[in-house]
Amino acid sequence: MKMKETITIAASALALILSTGVAAESAKALEKAHEKAESDLTLDPAHAKAEADLKTMDAKGEKKLDAAHEKSEDHLKAMDEKK
Structure with a gap:
């Protein structure tokens, strides 16, 4: 495998890991917002x-x-x- 291919694969793997982390953070933020909306509704x-x-x-x-x-x-x- 050439050095360029190795760097490309490593960069792709890193991008995948980072995007997975961002997606998890987004899901956590969305869940938190949903819980807040439900509690606001319940208090109404x-x-x-x-x-x-x-x-x-x-x-x-x-x-x-x-x-x-x-x-x-x-x-x-x-x-x-x-x-």
């Missing part, structure tokens, strides 16, 4: 209220669904008894 009172409202709506919807299911079962039992 409007966000907390919206989550509470969604939970309330889900609970009400589930109660209505359960009531409708029970009512349907009662109707089916009544129909079976009439036969």
